[in-house]
Amino acid sequence: MPVNDSQTTLPLLYLKAGQPLPSSEILGSVEAVVAEMDGSTTHLTRSDLPRTDTRCLLLARVGMESEPGEDDLVTLIGNGFDGVVRAGCRGPADVEKLDVLLKVAEAATGKPHGRTVILAEYATTPESVLSPHSLAGVSPRLSALVFDATVLAEACGCRPVTATGDVPAIVRAGRAAAVLRAREAGLAAYDMLAADADEAALRRLWQNSVDNGFSSIALQSPQQIELL
DSSP states (O other), X not given: OOOOTTOSSOOEEEEOTTOOOOOHHHHTTOSEEEEEOBTTBOSOOXXXXXXXXXXXXXXXXXXSSSOOOHHHHHHHHHTTOOEEEETTOOSHHHHHHHHHHHHHHHXXXXXXXXXXXXXXXXXXXXXXXXXXXXXTTSOTTEEXXXXXXXXXXXXXXXXXSOTTSOOOHHHHHHHHHHHHHHHHHTOEEEEEOOTTOOHHHHHHHHHHHHHTTOSEEEESOHHHHHHO
């Protein structure tokens, strides 16, 4: 089924390491596929994407366990990745460092300077929620922020939803920080939805995300795209 036509920005689709690409129909319903890094590489390349009229970006999620290295980024760009998603971004310094590494990697692979985009998972650590530093003008590559309530809650030792069904103050603060930083810097903002959300919950949460200032949502399985 097609994604809700009333939304102007298509969702992101996150894939676990080793998870195969979904159908062409699903790829045409998302802004980008975000592939989890498996060690220093991913299981996907640009040639794995089917040739369709829809331009679906291929992104790699980096920085989960350690900082991405120059060789890692050279391999990703050489494999046709359009950009990277910086996990656990704490603030401008993380984006600036990644920008420099991508500049070197583009030169090494003969790719045009500035071609590789950056998305940052922001307000998923206490440091970024509390950071006083703007992301405006940090890097022309930076195009969007992604907020994940589950990651922030785990980092702070709580759950994204309490036993009584309330949303913890920490999560509310994180969502606000992500949206405000994105608006301040002129960036898109994506809200990661729960992996176990059913069709009714997905539609309700998507609308809630847009009503709270997010550009769109990020989903964690092709099945969630099918439900929409």
